[in-house]
Amino acid sequence: MNRHLTEQELIEYEFKLASDVRVSEIAGHLEECASCREHLKKLQHKFASLDLLREEVKASDDLISSVVKQVAQPVRRRIISFSKPVWLSAAAAVLIVGSLLLISNLYKDEDKVAGPEIVKEPEGKTSYAESEVIKEKEVDSESRMVVGKMDERAEVPLLSDMDTKDATTGTYSLVMGKHKSSLEKDFQDSIDRLAVGGDIKEQISEQAPFAPASAIELVVLPRRDKVQLTIYNSADLTLVRERRNLTLKRGWNWLQFMWANTLIDPTSLSLEPLAQADKIDIQQLVFPARLRELGRWLIRSEVSGQVPFEITYFTSGLSWRAFYMGTMAEDEKTMQLQGYVRVGNNSGEDYENAQTRLIVGKVHILDQIAELAKRQYPYGRPIVGGAYGGAGMGGFRGEIRDGDRLFGRDDHAWYANGVFNRLGELERKEIKKEGLSEYFLYSIEGTETIADKWGKRLLSFEAEDIKVKSLYKYDEERWGPQTIRFVAFANDEEHNLGQTPIPNGTVKIYNQADSEGSLSYVGGADIKYIPVDEEVELNLGPARLVKVEPTLMNYKTENYVYDRKGNITGWDEVRTWDIKITNTRELSIELEITRGFGTSYWVLQFDDKDISYEKHDAAHARFKVNLDPRSKRTIGYTVITYHGVREETVTEITK
Amino acid sequence: MVNTDKSLIGAHLQGDTTAFGELVRRYGDSVLGYLIRMTGSREKAEDLFQETFKRVHEKADTFRGPRIKSWLFAIATNVAIDGMRKSRRLQVVSLNQKLDCDDENCEELSAVAVADNSYEPSQKAIMAEQKEQVRQALELLPARQRATLVLAYYQQLSYPEVAQVLGCSVGTVKTQMYRALKTLAQRLPDISGVAK
Numbered sequence A: 001m002n003r004h005l006t007e008q009e010l011i012e013y014e015f016k017l018a019s020d021v022r023v024s025e026i027a028g029h030l031e032e033c034a035s036c037r038e039h040l041k042k043l044q045h046k047f048a049s050l051d052l053l054r055e056e057v058k059a060s061d062d063l064i065s066s067v068v069k070q071v072a073q074p075v076r077r078r079i080i081s082f083s084k085p086v087w088l089s090a091a092a093a094v095l096i097v098g099s100l101l102l103i104s105n106l107y108k109d110e111d112k113v114a115g116p117e118i119v120k121e122p123e124g125k126t127s128y129a130e131s132e133v134i135k136e137k138e139v140d141s142e143s144r145m146v147v148g149k150m151d152e153r154a155e156v157p158l159l160s161d162m163d164t165k166d167a168t169t170g171t172y173s174l175v176m177g178k179h180k181s182s183l184e185k186d187f188q189d190s191i192d193r194l195a196v197g198g199d200i201k202e203q204i205s206e207q208a209p210f211a212p213a214s215a216i217e218l219v220v221l222p223r224r225d226k227v228q229l230t231i232y233n234s235a236d237l238t239l240v241r242e243r244r245n246l247t248l249k250r251g252w253n254w255l256q257f258m259w260a261n262t263l264i265d266p267t268s269l270s271l272e273p274l275a276q277a278d279k280i281d282i283q284q285l286v287f288p289a290r291l292r293e294l295g296r297w298l299i300r301s302e303v304s305g306q307v308p309f310e311i312t313y314f315t316s317g318l319s320w321r322a323f324y325m326g327t328m329a330e331d332e333k334t335m336q337l338q339g340y341v342r343v344g345n346n347s348g349e350d351y352e353n354a355q356t357r358l359i360v361g362k363v364h365i366l367d368q369i370a371e372l373a374k375r376q377y378p379y380g381r382p383i384v385g386g387a388y389g390g391a392g393m394g395g396f397r398g399e400i401r402d403g404d405r406l407f408g409r410d411d412h413a414w415y416a417n418g419v420f421n422r423l424g425e426l427e428r429k430e431i432k433k434e435g436l437s438e439y440f441l442y443s444i445e446g447t448e449t450i451a452d453k454w455g456k457r458l459l460s461f462e463a464e465d466i467k468v469k470s471l472y473k474y475d476e477e478r479w480g481p482q483t484i485r486f487v488a489f490a491n492d493e494e495h496n497l498g499q500t501p502i503p504n505g506t507v508k509i510y511n512q513a514d515s516e517g518s519l520s521y522v523g524g525a526d527i528k529y530i531p532v533d534e535e536v537e538l539n540l541g542p543a544r545l546v547k548v549e550p551t552l553m554n555y556k557t558e559n560y561v562y563d564r565k566g567n568i569t570g571w572d573e574v575r576t577w578d579i580k581i582t583n584t585r586e587l588s589i590e591l592e593i594t595r596g597f598g599t600s601y602w603v604l605q606f607d608d609k610d611i612s613y614e615k616h617d618a619a620h621a622r623f624k625v626n627l628d629p630r631s632k633r634t635i636g637y638t639v640i641t642y643h644g645v646r647e648e649t650v651t652e653i654t655k
Numbered sequence B: 001m002v003n004t005d006k007s008l009i010g011a012h013l014q015g016d017t018t019a020f021g022e023l024v025r026r027y028g029d030s031v032l033g034y035l036i037r038m039t040g041s042r043e044k045a046e047d048l049f050q051e052t053f054k055r056v057h058e059k060a061d062t063f064r065g066p067r068i069k070s071w072l073f074a075i076a077t078n079v080a081i082d083g084m085r086k087s088r089r090l091q092v093v094s095l096n097q098k099l100d101c102d103d104e105n106c107e108e109l110s111a112v113a114v115a116d117n118s119y120e121p122s123q124k125a126i127m128a129e130q131k132e133q134v135r136q137a138l139e140l141l142p143a144r145q146r147a148t149l150v151l152a153y154y155q156q157l158s159y160p161e162v163a164q165v166l167g168c169s170v171g172t173v174k175t176q177m178y179r180a181l182k183t184l185a186q187r188l189p190d191i192s193g194v195a196k
Helices: A007-012 A020-032 A034-053 A061-070 A087-105 A115-120 A127-142 A180-195 A369-374 A419-436 A645-653 B007-011 B017-039 B042-058 B069-085 B101-116 B121-139 B144-152 B161-165 B170-186
Strands: A218-220 A224-232 A237-248 A251-258 A264-273 A280-286 A294-301 A307-317 A318-328 A334-345 A351-360 A440-443 A447-448 A455-466 A467-474 A483-490 A505-512 A519-527 A535-542 A546-564 A566-585 A589-596 A602-606 A611-618 A620-629 A632-644
Touching: A007 A020, A007 A034, A007 B170, A020 A034, A034 B121, A034 B144, A034 B170, A061 B017, A061 B042, A224 A318, A251 A620, A264 A280, A264 A294, A318 A519, A334 A351, A334 A447, A440 A455, A447 A455, A455 B042, A483 A546, A505 A535, A519 A535, A519 B121, A546 A589, A566 A620, A602 A620, A620 A632, B007 B017, B017 B042, B017 B069, B017 B144, B042 B069, B069 B144, B069 B161, B121 B144, B121 B170, B144 B161, B144 B170, B161 B170
Parallel strands: A218 A251, A224 A351, A318 A505, A467 A589
Antiparallel strands: A224 A237, A237 A307, A251 A294, A264 A307, A280 A294, A318 A334, A334 A455, A351 A440, A351 A447, A467 A483, A483 A535, A505 A519, A546 A566, A566 A632, A589 A620, A602 A632, A611 A620
């Protein structure tokens, strides 16, 4: 080889990219050629810098455990085998429907009995009901919360009541602990309703059933249809609004809600029908004694079938934070800004396809939701012997009506301990937010699944062509001998923003490095909450391409004043400075220089008459200088500071 | 007895919840390291880390090979590139933590200072700046080139293994590697004379 090795050949040799034959040829040449060896050594030095990023990375235990927890559920495809013949499923469905028809015919006469009578039937007489109590306990021990968890179990049914499963949709429409004859009655109800065009034929007992602690006659919440999260970051508070289709039977229904192992605040639970509101009455929310972390609603329904409901409650454990990415155009006059939000979920509950809304602003709450969630009794210890029997009693008749969605207005023993007052305040804060617009609601477009223990980054907004002003600042007393770069813009319509306030967060700014869209990092800063129409100035850190070098050229003292004893009582100090400014950027820049004089008594004069300053404060002057691309400029000034009795002189001068 | 990767996947598919945990522990550090170098941000890397192992969980029954590493990195690469595509800016996210030094990075710097008392502040500053330059140089590489370089150089996979991860030929891997190195040769700082 009579020539020197190219860089390509050296790289191929160093990283074994060439064939073995070629590598040995290059090695032979290197032995003989000192110049190529030197070239290789330089390249090796270059690539050695890659090792600076070779630090050991450790996945934290939290991260690992969150991953493991997330996938801890059994692999679903192992539960349902799609390889099974289709006819097998069809045959099973036919058998189930046939059995139901047979049972309904056998018990047709018995089915004429009205619903409430079934409710009143003593538990002990019904072996079926007992078995269902046991099943419910199994669910208690296994599921974190019946709400929202039963849907996940659609493929892994815990209940043996497969005949209660909707054969077409695969979701549970009803039933946990449901009385056998009640099932049959529901079926007959449906037939009856069809026969008479939906008219109600039977009278519902006005007497509410008293069975809050038993597990019979329970309706379990089915899959969520919609869920909306409103996250109040500052208070570790999230308002959850869920829409679910409940299948009610005509008469009295118990609906059970469990919050075990979640951070849901049970005192905030609310239930409201979204249809047939005049025919559905939510009478009570009961927290049965001795049963932990569950509540039961008593619902009186004049209709039978599916009804959409909205369930609302507060939970803690959900949080969000904002961060931004700005990309400046090549001329640095405009910027593209993208806002992101990272939502974290440690609430103990998965939220699928949730509409996410974020609250910007502070909320004052009296209780920490997480603490409320962990209480054994949602409202403290039961009131024994109280007017209404304490927790678990069936006497509470607070009606849930518009205007007071949480609970009723009746005088009640719970009012006495002030808990309801506090709840009222919690609820009113929500109203306050919407009514007085003291907080800003930030909605994330579309829906997102936010699983427990997972974080998710969401794009919150994107704005193009935001006019920005680049400014360089030099202030030795604040930042030392370095120039700091700032980018300023306003959150208003003129800057293609101003639709919403911008929440506080971290912003990173990039520059368009070339026409192909390559970017280079400019700097980052933390921004505070930017209201609409407010300006913001981002400190992007030191600017290495703009240098400011002040040099003291001359110093002298003069105009000494003596007292009668010959002591010095006043004098002037005269300093002459040259400030050498270098702009090595390809763009013209504006530079703001702040100089301090250590006293309030000073007079400043620039050599260049075109430069003027403004008094920033008593001891500081501030002036601006424009520099062309790749240019240097030296600015000279003289400052006289007055001391002792000479301070009076400056007052006279300024006059 | 040491469980093989395949036996762990098998156990996971059978519903053994501890098997998956062992897999995550076994490969968590290297996958996280890979994703950090790919994305330039630990925070984003942790998001993608969770997504990677979620996909591993979902696609566990598609695993065929005796060793899981290539398969795992292939998933991580897809997740990282998907993530970049989604964020559209991910390939340029800076690793720069000088200005918004979070606790972790601050700890890293102080750890260096404690470990080496002879370290002058100026040297430390120079090294931090060079580190930053290296990060920026890596960030500016196209995603495929960066993946190739990170897998081959930092994760120390052989070129055939990288080819397996990226689903391409060894020749393509070498071409990508060369292009990445050629670009880096222009952008990397010269660290001669500076203590590492």
